[in-house]
Amino acid sequence: MRKEIVENHEPAAPPTQPVKKKQVRKNEVRSSNGFGYKIGLALIYLLLGVVAVFQIFPLVWLFLFSLKNNQEVFELSPFAIPTNPKWENYVNVWTEGNISQYFLNSVLYTASSVILTVILASMVTFAITRMKWRLSSLVLGLFMVGLMIPIHSTLIPLFSTFSSLGLIDHPLSLILTYTAFNLPITIMILFGFYQVLPREVEEAAIMDGASIHRIFFQVTLPMTAPVMATAAIINMIYNWNEFVFVNTFISSDNFKTLTVGIQNFIGQYMTDWGAIGATLMISIIPILLAFLFLSNRIVEGISAGSVKG
Template sequence: MRKGAEGSGSGMAGKIGYALLYIVLIAVAVLQLFPLVWLLFFSLKNNQEVFDLPPLSLPMNPRWENYGKVWSAGNIDVYFVNSVWITIAATALTVIIASLVTFAITRMKWKGSSFVLGLFMVAMMIPVHSTLIPLFSMFNKANLIDNPISLILTYVAFNMPITIMILLGFYYALPKEVEEASVIDGCSVNRMFFRIVLPMTSSVLATTAIINIIYNWNEFIFVNTFISSDEFKTLTVGVQNFIGQYTTDWGAIGATLMISILPILLAFLFLSDRIVEGIAAGSVKG
């Protein structure tokens, strides 16, 4: 009887513990969603409602036309397309180059591999703001100011260290027997990498790609420094079009911000499992 009572008591305690855990997680989720709900209501208001109504109050007359206005009159369609192709190009280059570097460091024997890896890891400690003037001067001499190439090169350079760091653990864990068998079959190094190694790392590549996409899509400092024409601006700086010297269209700003975060939010919701899978796979060594 005592054992039965103890078992039922521990089972009840476990259920209470799980219930409390779920309550805490739900509260945290609601807290995390609070800024998104506030931004949605904010984007549907005019200037008077923004300042007169409480933050989470519904707009008296939802102004969905704010979204149409920013998409057409505010050049947000151009900025959106620029954000998409610059983000995709920079992410693809970063993932491919980082994979090649990681393969060379972890799977090939050559002098200086540890030193090269150390250089990439040291690069993670360089503050972004300290590079603005040197990069501007370099791109100015190369006639790349107000050119999307300057953004792509910068994104690749700054995302390489973190991408390599994520890939390292996964590459160290790859079985060498597969590579040895491919060499015996007469496979070249290039073919072995693209046909065998790269497909085996698809899960961790998805993780690094998503992390790069989030950074590249939300980046502001380099776009604001290197790009001046509307033709090449991205969404992050496009919001400034609605900030004037004497008046500011706050509803349009909210609509622009809502449009800018939706693609990343949807990508994260649908691909979050791949992030966890890739990080977990890359954390196992040997």
């Protein structure tokens, strides 16, 4: 479905409409230094700035009220900086509830599914782009159509299957499901990279008599490290934030992740705004940190996964 887009931009004849060249060019020069041009540019920056503020404002407000107590939330203006920041809100929610357990669970499930997904997806992509077999395009198609399937259409059978396997309320149900549902997007991200990756090194290794497994593990995987990193960070964001499967498959507190855990936790603290704010901040900090350091990879992964594939 998205293949056409990649081939979009071949250089070809520029459109030729010689419309009164000189005159217009003169106009352009005048306008680009003129008053109207500056006003226009100012409006553009204003528009872009307003959008940026809209995107970031709620988070700033969240951070501020995570450092307040209820009295300050209710009585001060929303953007008043608390004179005496209540950092203890963070300490309290971390130590009182099960937040630290949820956090650990999120880390474990996310890490195991990311590793499993990236390895399995690399194997599939390797087999599809490097090896010769008849059904390869069918298999690729199956993975790609998997992207369009709503998870709600799979939820009841998955619940029932995991029940009969004794995997309900078991971390394995989440790790397997996350892996399955992230394989399509991961293969999509890897696929573009594998296609443009030069094959000479792999071919030389075959000539030298290396086995396929050696080529895959010692030649191809190291060469695809950058794209694996991109795929891993995208996977990490999806798994870290996942809600429906945890909410459906997991019932005991020991196994809950941060998303469902904080949802329940906030229920108990419904009235303490500072605690709620601190809990939400704790849940988003890892993502914000990842973003701070890896924003280029995230941008690359999201645009590769949705546009190019």
